[in-house]
Amino acid sequence: MSPFSNYLQLGYEHIVSFAAMDHILFLVVLMAVFQSRHWLRLIGAVTSFTLGHSITLSLGALEVIRVDAALIEFLIPLTILLTALNNLSKKGQQTSGRRIYWIAGVFGLIHGLGFSNYYRMLVMGEEGYWRALIPFNLGVELGQLLVVSVVLLFMVIYEVAFNRKSRDWNIFFSGAGFGLSTVMCLETWPF
Amino acid sequence: MKIFLYPLLFLAFIRHDFHVSITEIHWNEGELQVTVRSFTDDLDWALEEQFGTNPRLGTEQEHPKAMLWMERYLNQSLLLEGDGKVLKGEYLGMESEYGICFCFLRFSLEAKPSQLSVENRLLFELFDDQRNVIHYRIGLDEQAETLHRGEEKTLFTTTK
Numbered sequence: 507m508s509p510f511s512n513y514l515q516l517g518y519e520h521i522v523s524f525a526a527m528d529h530i531l532f533l534v535v536l537m538a539v540f541q542s543r544h545w546l547r548l549i550g551a552v553t554s555f556t557l558g559h560s561i562t563l564s565l566g567a568l569e570v571i572r573v574d575a576a577l578i579e580f581l582i583p584l585t586i587l588l589t590a591l592n593n594l595s596k597k598g599q600q601t602s603g604r605r606i607y608w609i610a611g612v613f614g615l616i617h618g619l620g621f622s623n624y625y626r627m628l629v630m631g632e633e634g635y636w637r638a639l640i641p642f643n644l645g646v647e648l649g650q651l652l653v654v655s656v657v658l659l660f661m662v663i664y665e666v667a668f669n670r671k672s673r674d675w676n677i678f679f680s681g682a683g684f685g686l687s688t689v690m691c692l693e694t695w696p697f
Numbered sequence: 698m699k700i701f702l703y704p705l706l707f708l709a710f711i712r713h714d715f716h717v718s719i720t721e722i723h724w725n726e727g728e729l730q731v732t733v734r735s736f737t738d739d740l741d742w743a744l745e746e747q748f749g750t751n752p753r754l755g756t757e758q759e760h761p762k763a764m765l766w767m768e769r770y771l772n773q774s775l776l777l778e779g780d781g782k783v784l785k786g787e788y789l790g791m792e793s794e795y796g797i798c799f800c801f802l803r804f805s806l807e808a809k810p811s812q813l814s815v816e817n818r819l820l821f822e823l824f825d826d827q828r829n830v831i832h833y834r835i836g837l838d839e840q841a842e843t844l845h846r847g848e849e850k851t852l853f854t855t856t857k
Contacts, residue, residue, distance in 0.1 A: 509841040512830065525715060630719075
């Protein structure tokens with residue numbers, strides 16, 4: 507295998523795995539507030555999240571920024587918890603504004619720091635930093651695209667095929683995300 | 698009721714931690730230079746499991762036998778064959794910084810191997826999600842493979 511394909515695969519597996527549960531959960535909660543007919547806005551929010559985590563993944567691995575891993579492990583479930591709460595607020599449910607993009611982008615920055623620990627291990631002490639960054643990031647995005655597509659498909663089925671309200675979907679998944687992330691926050695409490 | 702709760706809690710308890718090591722193999726004038734990098738705490742744990750004492754690698758309290766244990770552990774976990782012949786590795790030492798351990802080895806060879814088989818079972822006994830990435834560089838040719846439990850060996854072929 508070429509190093510390119512190998513890094514691509516590692517990035518992909520880093521998202522599509524049981525250990526990446528927190529990132530997947532964040533995506534599910536972030537998407538929950540949208541109606542499936544506003545899928546373009548939804549893609550916008552996911553793209554904003556992607557931009558955020560790509561920035562910190564790159565910077566974190568370059569050691570431009572260094573944040574305590576234990577703190578990041580706590581902040582990641584906190585982003586899920588706050589997003590779930592936002593989904594219940596009146597302002598949060600108005601998905602036409604910029605608010606949701608900002609939330610996705612800023613929380614993306616935090617998730618990227620989580621990836622960067624892994625990435626740093628992969629490239630440490632090597633000349634291949636830039637060479638590996640593109641395929642690894644691309645692998646992460648491909649994995650994320652798969653997750654987003656599957657979730658969106660289920661949202662459409664629920665709303666269109668079963669003719670149910672997107673509000674119910676939001677309450678169900680924001681509630682689940684809130685519950686799980688609360689336990690995760692307590693588990694990773696660093697203070 | 699509890700039955701429904703367990704899967705939820707199980708999900709929540711999973712940390713986003715990961716288990717990975719990188720092995721770089723370079724051909725350089727009659728020898729294969731090998732660097733293995735891995736998380737120090739994982740290696741501490743592996744050596745403790747096997748030799749009964751935590752070696753505290755890279756710290757001031759490092760166990761006097763740590764070097765010997767590390768050498769034995771690497772010898773049994775990392776096996777190289779050049780053109781079908783088992784290669785004998787020479788352990789050169791290790792460094793640990795920021796929680797990551799770098800181990801250095803050398804395998805002497807008379808000629809550039811056209812086929813190199815690498816078996817790397819490092820930490821497979823501890824973690825079922827352990828990934829061991831192998832990078833092989835010979836001249837301008839570079840190849841990479843990722844090994845995991847169940848797929849513990851790979852073969853690199855170089856033309857010429």
